[in-house]
Amino acid sequence: MRILIFLFFLASIKVIGQDESFVELSNGERIESDNILLKEPVFRKAHLLVNGTEIYDLDEVIAYQIEGRYFKKFTVGSLAKPAFFLRTSHGKIDAYSAASTTMMMNQTTGGVSTVSNRWDYYSINHGPLQKVRYRFLKNDLKESPKAMEVIRKIRGLRTLTGIFYVAGAGLIISGVTDLPNAKGVPPTIIAGAVMYNVNFLLLNSKRNMLIEAIDAYNAEMQ
Secondary structure, eight states: OHHHHHHHHHHHOOOOSOSOOEEEETTSOEEEOSOEEEEOOSSSOOEEEETTTEEEEGGGEEEEEETTEEEEEEOOTTOSSOEEEEEEEOSSEEEEEEEEEEEEEOTTTOOEEEEEEEEEEEEETTOOOEEOOHHHHHHHTTTOHHHHHHHHHHHHHHHHHHHHHHHHHHHHHHHHHHGGGOSSSOHHHHHHHHHHHHHHHHHHHHHHHHHHHHHHHHHHOO
C-alpha cells in the first residue's frame, strides 16, 4: 500500500514554471527547444535528448525544464551524489522536492519490499537550501498572515500524526508479544500496520501543506 501512496504523491505533485522547455549546462550555455526528452536507458547513462539528435549527459546539466516542470541539480545532506529536484514553489522562496522508491529483496522471507524516500528543501532569495520543516517555516514565514493560517492547520495535523504513530507502534508491539500463541498474524499487528500507512498519508499531507504555506507566502510577499 505504501508504494501506491508514494506513486500518488509523484502523480499529484504540482508543476511550477512556464511552458517553454530548455536545458542549462554547467558551462553557462542554455539550449531552448520544444523537443526535449529525458532518457533513462538501462545500459547507459541517463541523458537529455534535444531535437531527436543532440545528447546532453546529465553530468553536464545543472537545470532543465520540460513542459513547465523545472528541475535543478543539488547536492544535499544524505544524498551521496548530486540529484535533480523538482521545483514545487517559485517566488521569494523556492521549494524543491525529490522522491525515490527502491525495491529490496528480503533475505529472510524471499519477498520484495519497498523503501520510499522524499526530500523537501527550500531557499530564500536564492540562498542556501534548508530542509522543509515545520519548526523552520513557522519562523521564516511569519511575515505572511496567510502563510501562518496554513501553519496553524499543520500544527493540528502534527498532533494527529503523533497519535497515529504512537497507537500504531503500540498495537504492533502488542501483536508481536502475542505471536507465540497466535494462529496466523494477530489482528493487532494488522491494525498497527494500517495505522502506520494512514500516518504515512498524513505525513505526506503535512509536507504538501508546508509547500502550500510557502505558496501563500510568495503570493502575499511579492
